Amino acid sequence: MIDIQFSTEVRDAKDAGRPIVALESTIITHGMPHPQNVEVAKQVEKDIRDAGAVPATIAVIDGRLHVGLEPEQLDALGQAKGVAKLSRADMAACMASGGTGATTVAATMIAARFAGIEVFATGGIGGVHQGAETTFDISADLHELAQTPVTVVAAGAKAILDIAKTLEVLETLGVPVIAVGQNEFPAFWSSQTQFTAPLRMDDPAQIARAHRMRRELGLPGGQLVANPIPEKEQIPAEELAPIIAGAQADAEAHRITGKDVTPYLLQRIFEQTEGRSLTANIALVRNNARLAAKIAGELCVSNG
Template sequence: MIDLVLSSEVRAAKDAGRAIVALESTIITHGMPYPQNVEVAAQVEQDIRDAGATPATIAVIDGKLHVGLEADQLQTLGQAKGVAKLSRADMAACIATGGTGATTVAATMIAAQFAGVEVFATGGIGGVHKGAESTFDISADLHELAQTRVTVVAAGAKAILDVPKTLEVLETLGVPVIAYGQDAFPAFWSAQSPLPAPLRMDDAIQIAQAHATRNALGLPGGQLVANPIPADDQIPAEELTPIIEAAQADADTHGITGKGVTPYLLQRIFELTEGRSLTANIALVRNNARLAAQIAQELIKI
């Protein structure tokens, strides 16, 4: 029913019992222009290899679920037009109709669990959007974390969201939120926020043990590992907060709503920071990939 295609590298890793880290593909199709998108994706994959694990970039191509992409497929996807952005609601439909789509956090988690991959590295998760009390705009990522057994390494939730409400929803859904190496929940482009993280762990072994223990207890869902961006790469929160507020005001002025809000805000913040937000984004994704590789290796040992 599901045509699952493993890349040659991922298949070899599974056969040998080596650690694998899932990667999403929307960063390639919707995150930045060609050829930078492919260059960054290839660099993140190499970071995982250098850290001792195997990368598995996930996408749906012509109705087939690919876990791991060959180099030529990465190039083709990076130049493709009209690629769907897949989440839980439309992933099956894309496969069933022979479509091509890039996976978001939620869809990547689904595919990773289906393929037996337990760790996933991304930039930042989606969450509760500002004004959600009237729009009910809450990312499917949060519910996916509550039901799909994958540990997700991210630099927190995207800073354009209502982060306090995002943490409240994660708590309600029973999702462990683990700050790596600090007590504060990181703020995506910034290493620190005023929000305390519910949990703290200081090494990959503890995180892997927590993942395995949840499975042993029969608990559904995964873990969110909030990995702060390296201090040298961050944009401090006191500098970024007024920029985000200005971008939000611009979106309100132009009547931007619904699915258009996030891409508009990210583009406006890119402009207002003169490109520094994208540089920071790349740095944090690479940092998350390295930590995810360590966690995946510890899980193999367990």
């Protein structure tokens, strides 16, 4: 059995049967500079508590899987250097070698399943990258959604991706894609897009019932809940399109590939939007955390 190190708060919540929401840790180690990274992480945790659930930030520290971080651990992770970025392919190797790594969407889902946590809040999922027909650059997040029974609340897919192909792959893999409050599938910094979501549910209780029904039917995998960024915080898609295209052209010119593509593009977009992309990113993560807490609360009631 995997030796999971639960934080005191998460352990107490599990013992009491309280709702818990998983959180990834790459936003801390790879998302923004210190101390802003720690401040945002603590704010997102507070948002979950204020919405009636318990946050469980997940990371691998010195080879041990931590589900929930104590305040001092979160502070230390926020200042750590050389932290690995973990997905399905390298999570086990990091743990086996005693390393420290921050979890992406896929790795957080795996850890949440082991910890018995059914809901996970993140920013945006990975997906099919532009030009994937030649590079085959497709995020492991999509296959994780198809096999790991965790409901993932995200602001859609990152806008730097090929969203049409991402939705096509999700459909092929049998992943429910549920838009909240609108018919369009959101694209991270932008709530409105040209893409229609396959499903729409506006009630956290209904989303929780759908999660539970998949379990009762014996269907593998989780759900992607596409929660649009609040309109006042968004950057319109038409404004972002030329900025993203320019960033992608720069990445290609500099031969940026693999795991380096996403952070490179996000940094270029941050620069071109004069920081507005990061402000929007923080707003959408907080918005997703609040919704995830409500869904977890509904699941806790139904499971009880």
